[in-house]
Amino acid sequence: MLTNMSTSLHHRAIEHLGTRIVGGSLPTGHVMLAEQLEDELKVSRSVVREAVRVLQSLGLVETTKRVGIRVLPPHRWNPFDPQVIRWRLASDGRGAQLRSLAELRSAVEPVAAELAAVNAPDDLRRELLEVSLAMRDAGQAGDVPRFLELDIQFHSLLLSGSGNEMFANLVGQVAETLTGRTVHGLMPDRPRDVVLQWHLDVAKAIFTGDAAEAREASSMIMRQTISEMEPVWMEQPRVFVPVPRR
Amino acid sequence: MLTNMSTSLHHRAIEHLGTRIVGGSLPTGHVMLAEQLEDELKVSRSVVREAVRVLQSLGLVETTKRVGIRVLPPHRWNPFDPQVIRWRLASDGRGAQLRSLAELRSAVEPVAAELAAVNAPDDLRRELLEVSLAMRDAGQAGDVPRFLELDIQFHSLLLSGSGNEMFANLVGQVAETLTGRTVHGLMPDRPRDVVLQWHLDVAKAIFTGDAAEAREASSMIMRQTISEMEPVWMEQPRVFVPVPRR
DNA sequence: TGACACCGATGTGTGCTGACATCAAAACTC
DNA sequence: GAGTTTTGATGTCAGCACACATCGGTGTCA
Numbered sequence: 001m002l003t004n005m006s007t008s009l010h011h012r013a014i015e016h017l018g019t020r021i022v023g024g025s026l027p028t029g030h031v032m033l034a035e036q037l038e039d040e041l042k043v044s045r046s047v048v049r050e051a052v053r054v055l056q057s058l059g060l061v062e063t064t065k066r067v068g069i070r071v072l073p074p075h076r077w078n079p080f081d082p083q084v085i086r087w088r089l090a091s092d093g094r095g096a097q098l099r100s101l102a103e104l105r106s107a108v109e110p111v112a113a114e115l116a117a118v119n120a121p122d123d124l125r126r127e128l129l130e131v132s133l134a135m136r137d138a139g140q141a142g143d144v145p146r147f148l149e150l151d152i153q154f155h156s157l158l159l160s161g162s163g164n165e166m167f168a169n170l171v172g173q174v175a176e177t178l179t180g181r182t183v184h185g186l187m188p189d190r191p192r193d194v195v196l197q198w199h200l201d202v203a204k205a206i207f208t209g210d211a212a213e214a215r216e217a218s219s220m221i222m223r224q225t226i227s228e229m230e231p232v233w234m235e236q237p238r239v240f241v242p243v244p245r246r
Numbered sequence: 247m248l249t250n251m252s253t254s255l256h257h258r259a260i261e262h263l264g265t266r267i268v269g270g271s272l273p274t275g276h277v278m279l280a281e282q283l284e285d286e287l288k289v290s291r292s293v294v295r296e297a298v299r300v301l302q303s304l305g306l307v308e309t310t311k312r313v314g315i316r317v318l319p320p321h322r323w324n325p326f327d328p329q330v331i332r333w334r335l336a337s338d339g340r341g342a343q344l345r346s347l348a349e350l351r352s353a354v355e356p357v358a359a360e361l362a363a364v365n366a367p368d369d370l371r372r373e374l375l376e377v378s379l380a381m382r383d384a385g386q387a388g389d390v391p392r393f394l395e396l397d398i399q400f401h402s403l404l405l406s407g408s409g410n411e412m413f414a415n416l417v418g419q420v421a422e423t424l425t426g427r428t429v430h431g432l433m434p435d436r437p438r439d440v441v442l443q444w445h446l447d448v449a450k451a452i453f454t455g456d457a458a459e460a461r462e463a464s465s466m467i468m469r470q471t472i473s474e475m476e477p478v479w480m481e482q483p484r485v486f487v488p489v490p491r492r
Numbered sequence: 493t494g495a496c497a498c499c500g501a502t503g504t505g506t507g508c509t510g511a512c513a514t515c516a517a518a519a520c521t522c
Numbered sequence: 523g524a525g526t527t528t529t530g531a532t533g534t535c536a537g538c539a540c541a542c543a544t545c546g547g548t549g550t551c552a
Contacts, residue, residue, distance in 0.1 A: 009507070010299065034532070044508045046292065049532090050299045053256065057300045057329075066517045066531050079412045080326035083303075100412045107357035107413075111349065119484055156489040163484030166325045166346045167353075171489065238365055238409030243402040243417065255534070280505070290535045295505090311505050312543040 009043050013051035014083075016041060021060050021071055022087035028073040037069075058084060075241040082172055089176060099233035101177045106222035108170060109155065112162035113202055113218035117211040120161035125207045128157045132203035139191040144182065147191060152178050154199060158218075161206065177229075186228050195224055255289050259297035260329075262287060267306050267317055268333035274319040283315070304330060321487040328418060335422060345479035347423045352468035354416060355401065358408035359448055359464035363457040366407035371453045374403045378449035385437040390428065393437060398424050400445060404464075407452065423475075432474050441470055 007015075017037075020026045037048045052069055055061045059076045061069050077084050079100065088097040116124075131154045138146040155178070156171040181187055201217035204210075253261075263283075266272045283294045298315055301307045305322045307315050323330050325346065334343040362370075377400045384392040401424070402417040427433055447463035450456075 046295070046507060046509090049292070050296050053296045053300055054303045057303060063532065064517090065515055065533080066529080068531065075411065075414075078327065079415045081324065096411075100410050103357065103361065103408075103410050104354070104412050107353045108350070111353035115349065121486055124486070153489075160487050160489045162349075163486055164346050164349050165321065165342075165485060165487065166350050168321075168487045169325050239411060240367060240370070240409055241406050241411065241414045243399075243406045292534065292536095309505065310543080311541075312503065312545095314504070 009041075009047045010050055013037075013041055013043060013047050014054055017051060017055055018058075018060065018083060018087050019090065021055070022077070022084060022093070023091040024093075026071050028071055030071045031068045032071075033068045060084075075239070085173060085176070089180070095233035095236040096239075098177060098180055098229065099236060101173050102226055102229055104170070105174055105177060106226055108167055109158065109222055110215045110218040112159050112164065112167045113206060113214035114211045115163060115167075116158055116161035117206045117209050117214040119163040120206060124157060124161045125203075128154065128161065128203045129207050131157065132199045135199055136196045139196045142190045144187065144189070148178060148182050148187075154203075158202070158206075180232075181225075181229055184229075184232055186232065192224075195221065198224075255287075255293045256296055259283075259287050259289060259293050260300055263297060263301055264304075264306065264329060264333050265336065267301070268323070268330060268339070269337040270339075272317050274317055276317045277314045278317075279314045306330075321485070331419060331422070335426070341479035341482040342485075344423060344426055344475065345482060347419050348472055348475055350416070351420055351423060352465075352472055354413055355404065355468055356461045356464040358405050358410065358413045359452060359460035360457045361409060361413075362404055362407035363452045363455050363460040365409040366452060370403060370407045371449075374400065374407065375449045375453050377403065378445045381445055382442045385442045388436045390433065390435070394424060394428050394433075400449075404448070404452075426478075427471075427475055430475075430478055432478065438470075441467065444470075 017026075026032075034045065034048050034052070037052075038045060041048065052061060052063065056063065058081050059072060059078045061071055063069050079085070085097060085101070088094065116128075120128075131150055135147060135150045135154060138150055152175045155174050159171050159174065160168045162168065198217045198220045202214055202221070205214035205217060263272075272278075280291065280294050280298070283298075284291055287294065298307060298309065302309065304327050305318060305324045307317055309315050325331070331343060331347070334340065362374075366374075377396055381393060381396045381400060384396055398421045401420050405417050405420065406414045408414065444463045444466045448460055448467070451460035451463060
């Protein structure tokens with residue numbers, strides 16, 4: 001066996017194929033043979049087979065006897081899988097992916113805020129309040145990296161505090177969205193005062209258990225976020241997936 | 247080899263382990279050995295290894311050298327994976343799963359309606375209108391199975407029409423929620439007239455491009471749905487996942 | 493004598509390989 | 523054109539070499 005290095009062969013194989021499929025260099029309908037992948041990746045059958053099985057479970061490929069490994073169309077991919085999202089963010093589909101995530105956030109966060117106001121444990125409410133205060137300080141001081149860190153912290157706490165496991169699972173994706181925004185230079189040097197105030201409003205409302213106010217303030221943040229990020233995906237066309245007939 | 251039957255060994259192995267882990271009979275921290283699974287499932291190592299790799303990508307287990315295959319805690323499971331959701335719906339966690347899905351719907355659908363009013367292609371708007379009319383007829387006639395079918399159709403069109411691939415991907419889960427509601431006997435024999443009216447309102451608003459009205463009417467439906475389904479998960483405790491520190 | 497650091501044995505996942513089974517597409521026969 | 527055979531790919535199996543985390547024994551030092 002050749003030098004295996006840090007990451008496992010299995011992981012590397014998945015990464016290699018995943019990026020190529022999602023990136024588009026292996027187009028929909030493209031057929032590969034397992035043996036051919038062995039040669040290409042210089043790994044054994046077991047590695048290829050295990051990698052293909054994982055990609056199959058993500059909806060990226062299907063295997064058919066007598067045919068081979070076929071790349072499936074994008075609408076078959078599991079759009080909620082963290083790996084798929086990561087691969088898309090690293091590809092041309094980055095804009096469309098960020099739009100999807102931003103819209104998902106804009107849907108989920110106000111409801112999460114509402115739920116957190118009703119259900120969140122006390123220490124989490126307190127921490128949320130502290131973070132929102134720290135955000136104000138960092139924001140007014142123009143400390144962008146610190147602000148980003150706290151921003152992620154804030155929204156993570158909010159989503160976790162909802163007590164909905166699906167919402168809580170979106171923290172990773174939200175972090176991607178937020179960092180993506182700064183990376184794209186879409187953040188003003190100094191966050192707007194209203195945005196800081198809205199974050200404070202959300203934290204206070206959750207602290208006092210005011211669900212309606214929490215939702216409202218969160219909606220404001222989301223509206224602002226979307227309008228700031230819109231340039232990223234402006235030219236990206238929307239795709240309408242056919243609804244499965246029965 | 248014993249009779250292998252319709253589904254592949256690989257699929258059966260995944261199903262076997264997935265149901266047991268999600269169902270709780272293999273508790274968090276439980277450690278299995280690959281060899282032991284071979285004996286238990288009466289399959290070879292490759293089948294076990296490929297199945298374990300898939301479960302690993304779903305966050306259900308992790309493998310450590312010298313230790314074995316360890317079952318991970320529920321908060322590490324990918325809550326958006328269709329398989330995981332299916333396993334949970336078939337287990338004790340059914341109530342909590344339905345709550346998560348219902349809350350997700352209640353967050354997403356109003357936003358999807360808003361987006362559909364802006365972006366949906368014309369034929370989809372037309373179809374949505376037709377379906378909402380058919381729903382009214384089936385509802386008033388008390389034809390429950392037909393109503394359920396149309397209801398699923400309606401919400402699928404709505405989610406697809408948003409042009410957001412993540413929203414569109416939720417059709418399967420929404421269908422589960424809706425069927426789950428009838429299965430649990432939570433649907434009145436004859437859907438309330440207001441609900442039928444709200445569905446018509448959503449369809450009309452999307453048809454005429456009135457985003458705000460589409461959102462509002464959709465919110466009403468969601469509010470009603472949640473309140474109808476609440477009994478299912480009343481006694482289920484909420485789980486608060488620790489937010490990952492950096 | 494007791495505490496601690498070191499180190500080698502052990503067991504288990506990782507990776508590789510050759511062989512056979514299965515099954516569906518494609519080619520062939522009638 | 524329908525039915526049959528062939529073919530070629532994945533599916534499944536079993537055995538091996540290797541890497542490496544853990545455990546327990548050994549040695550050193552106080």
